Amino acid sequence: MAVHVVSAGDTLWKISATYGVSIQTIIEVNGLTAAGALVPGLALYIPDNMLPHRTHKIKAGDVIWKLAQEFQIAPSTIIQANPGIKPSRLSIGQIITIPTPLKLAIQTLGFMMPSTVSANIATLNYLGNQLTYLAAVAYSLTEQGWAYNLVDDSAIVTRSRQLNITPLLVVQNITYEGFSAELVGRVLENPTFRKNLTSSLVNLARQRRFGGVSVDFEFIPPARRHDFILFLTELKTALGNLILHVNLPAKTQDLPTNRIIGAYDYAAIAKIADIVAVMTMDYGYAGGPPDPVSPINWMEKVIQYSITQIPHAKMQIAFPLYGHDKVVPSNKTIVLPVLHAQNQAISKWVSIQFDNTSKAPWYRYWLGGAEHTVWFEDIRSYIEMYKLVDLYQLAGTTYWELSYPAPQNWAYLRKNISVKKQ
Template identity: 30%
Template sequence: MFIYTVQPGDSLFVIGTNFGIAVDQIRLANGLAETNLVPGQALLIPLFTYTVQPGDSFYSIARQAFVSSESLQRANRSVTPGNMRPGMKLTIPDIPKKPITGLGYYTLRNPQLDRELINNFAPYTTYLAFFEYHFSSDGSLSDLNDPPAVQTAWRRRVPPLMTVTNLTETGFSPSLAHQVLNQPEARNNLIENIFATISRKGYAGVNIDFEQIMEEDRDLFSGFLRRLKNRLQPAGYVLTVAVPPKTNENIAWLKGYDYGGIGSASDLMFIMAYDWHHGASEPGPVAPIDEVRQTIQFALTKVPKQKIILGFPLYGYNWTLPYQPGTVSPGIANQDAVQLAMKHQAPIQYDKRYESPFFEYTDEQGKKHIVWFEDARSIGKKMQLMREFDLDGGGVWQLTLSFPQGPWLLTKFFRVRRV
């Protein structure tokens, strides 16, 4: 497969004719309900033969196919840079599939929909982390109508994890986490309640997603995880922990997370490598490639690569311009972002520095917007980082956000482990 960037004047018919592929195949691979393409749109073309286009080079084709120029030339020895002509057919070389652990977050909806979507996602993930259980200041847990989802996951050989979070009605609460971590009785109650819920509901383990941990609670949080691990491990239960992305130890609002301590206490550490820009920030790329790379490099100084799961966002944000500090902009699924660009016929630009797409448009009320999101190009670059650093796995927030190109990219680079 390769990624084709739509050019001015292109149509699905023209692209299909140029590459020798049926229009319906392009629509299916890219989840297209409409056909009004926009310049800059990234289309995944599910072919293993590439038809040379005017202006192509080995470098440009290799970048589109996520392979090296050298491997592309080795696979097509009869073609040289000097004799390459439009219309020539090039074989896209396969790459060895790296085995990985996949962890997908899934927000439960209703039993019927949950069964359907879990069946769809099962081939592409090792664990499913069901969102979400809440805890109170005394360490008690909320309940969740999850038995149908848990049973479906096990039937599809995808061990389910319960996700426990400090999310409240007003957002993630560092004060709630502080209360529980600083009260031994509440802390022990929470550990016992997690263990009891795993046992009663039939989970394979737990995913801990405590966000905005205070610096003063850094050691208490790591200690809580060690005690939780000691409670779970004899029964064979898995402990995974979600952490924000850190590029160094000097970021004030992230000092509550001791990568080394968390990594040693957990079976897997899921790095939420996104939200460098978010709904409450100024506009910008959600997961810029340099910051993702620096986060991986820093994590590897603290945690064995066999424990690191790199998280990808299946979303972006839609900011109203001019940006007003204090406003909160809505999130938008990657596929919805593409459809929004198509609706407004807004050309999609791609920032190669950040390896991130974005576009601007004017809405029906005359307000200007800018949308930064992720597409097949940007996600593919992050998957290449996973291979480069030989990380144990990857995961997404979250699976109910549509991204039709995802399975194609995943199966190009990786083979998902089954437990």
């Protein structure tokens, strides 16, 4: 695994010669334009023949020779990968890097909003081996609780099945105005409406050949906290052997009266759901001040709290495949794929900065006299996210949203991680 951060004077020819990798490969893996222009601070992922690197926290009883056996590598390799380590004096809690042929094995879930069938199918064909689950974002509910389809998703469900990807039906409390707290609140508090929602979701899932249901109810009123648990209990019972996947807003403590996170009792939900996805995204949110979308220090705090409530083996965290371009000081926000954010910096000839606390890239440019600040993700931030999955032994990841190109992420996943199939 090699990451090259471009310096002034670097060219693709020079980088290609340094690493022994063709210019065309570097362009394709990093989604560069054919011209291959570079700017200082641009992080390039360079494929190589090195072993994948695992992240391990030292626990009681760990010694180098045992770790070497466990990870099928020579003790000297572990020592070389961790300069300054004292092999005879490992400290509990110490984090080390282990090169190993044993890849991190995880489950992955990609959200897809059905659009142009040909584009959706092309995306699935490209990512077929890298997805465990395909979450079709195409369902909402009526005021009486009946789930209904918003846009035809039959083609992506069929193709997912053919590619051995388990399709999940995503239901959201979405209206033309966005997520509706009032809509989901009225349905959850009414036993009849809850029953309608449960029966219609199960019928839709079975009729349309889904492998389960992914619940994405956002801004549930805190007063409906217990009702949400009742609904999930009823839904899981009715689903039987189909999967119940639940998406939860990220938090670092339980605040039962908070209007955004109060309704979500992590521990109770985790006892019901088969998989729980904590949405570790939008720390820097649309309309808010310029901030990283998923700062690694915040993500780790969310994980540390979450695993006190949710078994790590059924917990996913979310990776954003997008960034935010914000106009300062209005904070008007343009959401753009990480690849577009990267290539926009190149097209505008601005240097990319890297914040070492959040482990996230960013840059600033001016347009029409207005200042823009862009935060996004690159290979460096994605590597740090995968390290967290490994360190805390989580079930895996979710990705929002598959139509957003993120070639560095997929190249890294393909090379370094084993994706489990259902």
